[in-house]
Amino acid sequence: MLEDNKISRVIFEVLTDVCGTDEVVRNPQLQLFANGLLDSFGTVELILTIYEELGIDISPSELDREMWATPEKIINYIEAKDAEAKVK
Numbered sequence: 001m002l003e004d005n006k007i008s009r010v011i012f013e014v015l016t017d018v019c020g021t022d023e024v025v026r027n028p029q030l031q032l033f034a035n036g037l038l039d040s041f042g043t044v045e046l047i048l049t050i051y052e053e054l055g056i057d058i059s060p061s062e063l064d065r066e067m068w069a070t071p072e073k074i075i076n077y078i079e080a081k082d083a084e085a086k087v088k
Helices: 006-019 040-054 071-087
Strands: none
Touching: 006 040, 006 071, 040 071
């Protein structure tokens, strides 16, 4: 499993809720869009939760389905964005 930290916990929690399955936790490489588990409404909910819970602002224009295709990729993206914000 991915490193246990606040970002991964929040992402896994919201993805489990939005996708309706804990498979997202058991299989971090699960293709969310390709398997119909994540759609535009779920993505908006995910972005809002990331902002509310983590204080990380994600613009819809920076969202790339390939970069957000799996739980692991989402966590890596958010961790990188968080690290970048802390450097500034």
